[in-house]
Amino acid sequence: MSAELSTTLIKATRIREYVAKHPGCVLKGIAKDLRLNKTTAYRILTTLVQLKWLTKQGSCYYLRTQQREQQFQPVGWLANQTVQPLVDARHLTAFLGMQYDGELVISQVFASADRLSDFALLGERQSLNASALGKCLLAFMDEPTRNAILQTTRWQAATKNSLTDRQDLLYSLAAIRDQGYALDDEEVQLNMRCLAVPVYSQVGQLVATLGVAGSDAALQRRQIKSLAHELDGVSHQLTNLIF
Numbered sequence: 474m475s476a477e478l479s480t481t482l483i484k485a486t487r488i489r490e491y492v493a494k495h496p497g498c499v500l501k502g503i504a505k506d507l508r509l510n511k512t513t514a515y516r517i518l519t520t521l522v523q524l525k526w527l528t529k530q531g532s533c534y535y536l537r538t539q540q541r542e543q544q545f546q547p548v549g550w551l552a553n554q555t556v557q558p559l560v561d562a563r564h565l566t567a568f569l570g571m572q573y574d575g576e577l578v579i580s581q582v583f584a585s586a587d588r589l590s591d592f593a594l595l596g597e598r599q600s601l602n603a604s605a606l607g608k609c610l611l612a613f614m615d616e617p618t619r620n621a622i623l624q625t626t627r628w629q630a631a632t633k634n635s636l637t638d639r640q641d642l643l644y645s646l647a648a649i650r651d652q653g654y655a656l657d658d659e660e661v662q663l664n665m666r667c668l669a670v671p672v673y674s675q676v677g678q679l680v681a682t683l684g685v686a687g688s689d690a691a692l693q694r695r696q697i698k699s700l701a702h703e704l705d706g707v708s709h710q711l712t713n714l715i716f
Contacts, residue, residue, distance in 0.1 A: 565687040566591040570606035577607040602628040605669035609655035609682040612646040613671040654701040666692040
C-alpha cells in the first residue's frame with residue numbers, strides 16, 4: 474500500500490513540476506512528455522486542481538499562482554470597438570466573463586454613457602449558477618471540468634429565482650447548449666435580466682462568455698432572440714480579432 478501511494482505522489486510531483494515549467498500545457502502533452510497513461514495523468518491532474526495546487530483554464534493547466542493575469546485584464550481597444558456600438562445602441566452594459574477556480578470573473582466591462590457605474594463590477598467574482606454569463610460558461614465548458622465543478626460546489630441563491638438545485642441546473646444547461654445562449658431573468662438581481670453567448674478561440678476552445686445586462690424594461694423578452702443573434706455575431710468578431 475505504501476509503495477503504491479509513494480508512486481502516485483511521485484507522479485503528482487512530476488506533473489506539478491512539469492506544469493510549472495510549461496504553463497498552459499494540456500493533458501496530451503503532459504502524458505506524452507512524462508510517459509504516463511492518459512487516464513492516470515488525467516486522474517492526477519483532476520486531483521491537483523481540486524486540491525487547488527493547479528488551476529485549469531479551458532483545456533490548459535497552470536500553477537495556481539501562475540494563472541495568466543492578462544486573462545483578467547481588459548482585452549483592449551479591439552474589443553471595445555467591437556462591443557461598444559452594440560452597448561450604445563441598446564443602452565445596456567456588456568461584460569466579458571471567464572471561469573477561474575469554479576467561479577465567474579468579470580474580466581471586461583463595456584458600459585453605455587448612462588450606465589458608467591457598472592464599471593465597478595470589473596474584477597468581481599460571482600457564483601456560476603445564477604447569472605447568464607456563469608451558466609453559459611458551465612454549459613459550454615468541457616464536460617470533465619463542468620462535472621468537477623457541479624460535484625464540488627454548493628450553490629448560493631442571489632434571489633428567489635436563482636437555480637440552486639443540481640438537477641434543475643442540469644436541465645437549464647442542456648437547454649442553453651441547444652439554443653446557443655443563456656438567459657438569467659432576475660436571478661442575480663430583481664428587475665434585471667442578462668443574456669450571454671460563448672466566445673471561442675480560433676481553435677474552438679471556450680475562452681469567455683459575452684453578455685449584456687439591463688433592466689427588464691430595457692431588455693424585453695420579445696428582444697431576446699434577436700439580441701442573442703446580434704451578440705453571437707459580436708462573439709465571432711472577438712474570436713477573429715482577439716482570441
